[in-house]
Amino acid sequence: MADSEHSSSNENFTDTQEETSEATKLEFSEDEETLIIRMFNLVGERWALIAGRIPGRTAEEIEKYWTTRYSTSE
Template sequence: MDSSSGSQGKNSKTSDGCETKEVNKTAQNFVHFTEEEEDLVFRMHRLVGNRWELIAGRIPGRTAKEVEMFWAVKHQNT
């Protein structure tokens, strides 16, 4: 994960003074979607709600778990 990923984790100090980054489980499993995939997920969700398998079926190569994880990460602060 690169440093431009925002506030998905928090910095802390180890006993020897080194800085580490703690990342929550959701952020660790986040899969990056293209802009087109994101748009499709949002539009499909408006139509069918949390039917992740149905939404994933419209995005080649994506699983229901990936789509659900994407949605959860995008909406965790709203």
């Protein structure tokens, strides 16, 4: 019984870590923001190409950042 309780609490801890990690990843430094804007102006929506210039970032993170920060709802 103790093992199943321990396992359950471990899963909750892992879920919390993943949520915190994802939220942290979407925070970009000022330098990263500047680079994303400059690269977007040069190459457009080529997220993989932009992500290749920012260590530790994925194309999905860059695209999500861009769409939440700069997309217009017209």
